[in-house]
Amino acid sequence: MLYWLLYEQLYPHFTPFRIFGYVTFRTLAASLTALLMTVLLGPWFIRRLRSMQIGQHIREEGPESHQKKAGTPTMGGLLILFSIVVPTLLFTNLWNPYVWVALFGLCGYGAIGFIDDYAKVKKARNLGLTARQKMGLQVLMMMILGVWLLLLHTKGLYNTAMNVPFIKSYKPNLLIESLLHNPLTYPLAFGGFFIFLLFVIVGASNAVNLTDGLDGLAAGLMIIAGGAVTVLCYVSGHAQFARYLELSRLPGAGELTVFCASLTGASLGFLWYNAHPAEVFMGDVGSLALGGSLGVVAVLLKQEILLLFIGGVYVIELMSVVIQVISFKTRGKRVFLMAPLHHHFEKMGWDETKVVVRFWIAGLVMALFALTTLKLR
Secondary structure (H helix, E strand, O other): OHHHHHHHHOOOOOHHHHHHHOHHHHHHHHHHHHHHHHHHHHHHHHHHHHHOOOEOOOOOOOOHHHHHHOOOEOOOHHHHHHHHHHHHHHHOOOOOHHHHHHHHHHHHHHHHHHHHHHHHHHHOOOOOOOHHHHHHHHHHHHHHHHHHHHHHHHOOOOOOEOOEOOEOOOOOEOOOHHHOOOHHHHHHHHHHHHHHHHHHHHHHHHHHHHHOOOOOHHHHHHHHHHHHHHHHHHHHHOHHHHHHHOOOOOOOOHHHHHHHHHHHHHHHHHHHHHOOOOOOOOHHHHHHHHHHHHHHHHHHHOOHHHHHHHOHHHHHHHHHHHHHHHHHHHHOOOOOOOOOHHHHHHHOOOOHHHHHHHHHHHHHHHHHHHHHOOOOO
């Protein structure tokens, strides 16, 4: 809105407003706005959650040290979403279609998380939607996003060929266009594309959701991942950087830089209240939304593989649950003392804060490694 008003409308009459035409300025302004909104609105929002008795219910089979957290306000993700959406609308070029795809992914997965959180509060138990219901809604949202991306592809606004780390010339196309000439082969042509989206978007959403089990863990890792993706958005939308790094350039991706900066700033502000001992939890409304939007941005930038490194700790947490479930169902034995992985280290005697900080360090190392691969190609 401010971009349209101050730059597109008033800049010809008042030249200092030219600054709003620079992505770098709007990125900084959006991140600071998101940060300040979260920090300033946090106390009021937490009081509202307490007055509405929206508290966290702790699983009985979880670590004993977590039982004292029962009753801590949850659904703090609503504050995160608000603090992302408002700066994005204020500082981006709203004619850019990628911004709306990212916002739709954020709000759509946030809505699924809200339904799940609301069901938990209503039942006064740590059981919301069933696994089948939750997954079904996530897949439905992914399908809608996939169709939207294909529509952009038909208009030449989206490229289905993705970047591969370390290999410049190899850019596999997820859409088998040679099969689009015959309607009978449409399922094969689009099948690989949607299956890949399932792993990236739904996988990212659930990975962040499973990681959100310790005070500040998911939020801190999101600051790291969001910052790395912000850099990716900038270089992917910058003609010279994209050409130099031989990336699949996405014209207009600079506006996604503003969105990702808002996500990073809001996560940083939320960490102020979510650090141990947490005053508020983000809940599924926050974790599903943040993870889903991270996956959507990676798909838009064609950096789906690099997301595995940027969100490396999230991926490891998700895989620990998958391994635990498969092992228990096939062998009747557990690989970890408890899954997700952060609970395993708690069971080993690590203090909660130590687990969180060490996971942050691991996440930072992985994110930095991911950025170095842009040149090591």
